Amino acid sequence: KAGVTQTPRYLIKTRGQQVTLSCSPISGHRSVSWYQQTPGQGLQFLFEYFSETQRNKGNFPGRFSGRQFSNSRSEMNVSTLELGDSALYLCASSWTGAAGEAFFGQGTRLTVV
Amino acid sequence: GENVEQHPSTLSVQEGDSAVIKCTYSDSASNYFPWYKQELGKRPQLIIDIRSNVGEKKDQRIAVTLNKTAKHFSLHITETQPEDSAVYFCAASILRHFGNEKLTFGTGTRLTIIP
Numbered sequence: 368k369a370g371v372t373q374t375p376r377y378l379i380k381t382r383g384q385q386v387t388l389s390c391s392p393i394s395g396h397r398s399v400s401w402y403q404q405t406p407g408q409g410l411q412f413l414f415e416y417f418s419e420t421q422r423n424k425g426n427f428p429g430r431f432s433g434r435q436f437s438n439s440r441s442e443m444n445v446s447t448l449e450l451g452d453s454a455l456y457l458c459a460s461s462w463t464g465a466a467g468e469a470f471f472g473q474g475t476r477l478t479v480v
Numbered sequence: 481g482e483n484v485e486q487h488p489s490t491l492s493v494q495e496g497d498s499a500v501i502k503c504t505y506s507d508s509a510s511n512y513f514p515w516y517k518q519e520l521g522k523r524p525q526l527i528i529d530i531r532s533n534v535g536e537k538k539d540q541r542i543a544v545t546l547n548k549t550a551k552h553f554s555l556h557i558t559e560t561q562p563e564d565s566a567v568y569f570c571a572a573s574i575l576r577h578f579g580n581e582k583l584t585f586g587t588g589t590r591l592t593i594i595p
Contacts, residue, residue, distance in 0.1 A: 400583070412582040459583075469514075473522070
């Protein structure tokens with residue numbers, strides 16, 4: 368069974384640009400959640416999608432958005448990038464929801480210059 | 481909302497010794513407590529979890545204990561080996577069937593095993 372796949376693995380963007388990250392969950396998993404990992408802040412929850420609906424949202428500005436498609440694949444978008452958005456973005460999938468036995472992807476390393 | 485505190489932030493132990501990492505949580509409704517291991521440059525991987533109806537769970541050299549009254553849970557690694565070196569994260573959440581509760585993570589413990 369394939370694991371959670373995130374693309375791309377690495378991204379370098381310029382301040383002010385926007386970026387889209389992709390996450391393909393484990394087959395059969397309906398929930399995808401996104402986390403931002405930075406050395407100073409640890410793992411911070413961004414949002415969770417289940418059956419194409421955002422069910423839970425963390426404390427991030429509106430520049431961070433996401434969506435989920437009917438095949439459970441999810442995308443995360445960050446607009447008007449700031450230097451502080453540089454981080455490892457991880458998605459996790461689970462069958463029932465963000466709280467249950469979440470499996471993480473390898474992450475996308477975003478660097479904003 | 482839930483708040484999870486994790487200690488220590490760094491831990492060095494001699495190979496073969498035991499390591500203990502402790503976490504406390506604030507929301508008494510939390511009932512699911514997973515532990516993740518993240519090696520350098522790799523994804524966090526679930527190594528063990530415990531639900532609130534259980535006080536202790538073991539898996540070979542790894543064990544987790546939960547004290548619901550005190551709202552704290554701990555990870556115990558016995559007979560440590562060099563491959564145990566990694567960052568360990570605890571987390572807490574409310575597990576519901578088709579629920580939507582987020583995982584709240586501790587700040588991580590960097591464990592170094594000294595050969």
